[in-house]
């Protein structure tokens with residue numbers, strides 16, 4: 001049977017609701033926290049002919065926080081972008097191997113990448129609010145999805161979850177660009193959760209923030225992980241140790257003979273084990289600060 005003849009389990013609402021990913025569906029059972037939300041197998045990512053990451057295989061447990069750590073250039077952002085098909089938007093990028101999301105092939109030709117990005121939201125290192133009001137930023141996703149009623153509630157609830165409501169509720173019509181960097185980042189988190197995603201991908205979300213704003217975002221992650229699965233890239237070892245349940249350590253495999261650097265996954269384990277008693281010497285050197 002060819003790929004086009006078989007009936008794929010595509011990423012669409014009914015399929016996801018049946019899989020337990022739609023909180024609006026009362027019939028769906030509560031997700032099992034030990035289950036994997038993603039399973040990646042032998043994932044390689046190329047930019048043109050350059051292989052940026054090689055043979056990445058691991059599972060991402062549901063309703064937990066997973067940290068992706070490793071030295072600069074080892075492919076953490078590249079790997080993270082695979083999980084909501086953001087690499088599709090980079091012309092020269094190509095992904096091989098398989099990634100399944102709740103049992104469905106994320107890269108199947110009939111999967112709609114726009115729906116993928118609604119279910120699997122992303123927060124970037126640099127806050128990127130739209131040049132719109134605070135309200136319109138948060139309401140943006142629900143509006144695109146066709147929602148007209150109840151937007152006030154969605155905006156308020158999302159801003160509350162992102163620990164920003166108290167600071168902005170008297171100026172919702174003001175431009176988001178007038179907020180501080182930390183507030184903008186929390187606004188971007190509010191915007192990401194306004195569409196009720198299943199997974200939140202965060203690429204160094206606190207790197208531009210002060211310790212107070214960072215602590216707020218870390219608290220927020222703990223609060224929302226019962227509803228979401230979170231993957232966070234961070235260079236901050238303390239942050240990874242503080243917030244995450246599991247950690248994946250990546251490094252760059254350097255081949256001097258042809259001067260190539262390829263990102264590889266060294267090990268994945270519970271955060272406690274990976275930081276206290278890692279299996280691989282390279283991990284130990286990194287987490288103890290002897291390398292990177």
Ligand SMILES: Nc1ncnc2c1ncn2[C@@H]1O[C@H](COP(=O)(O)OP(=O)(O)OP(=O)(O)O)[C@@H](O)[C@H]1O
Nearest residue numbers: 047052071072073074075076077078079090092263
């Ligand atoms: N759009 C792109 N085009 C070409 N090469 C890219 C592109 N994006 C990333 N790369 C290359 O892929 C490799 C991995 O980059 P990536 O940004 O994923 O690393 P990273 O681990 O996130 O690094 P950092 O910690 O500095 O953010 C690097 O060699 C980088 O130069």
Ligand SMILES: [Mg+2]
Nearest residue numbers: 076077078203
């Ligand atoms: Mg990066």
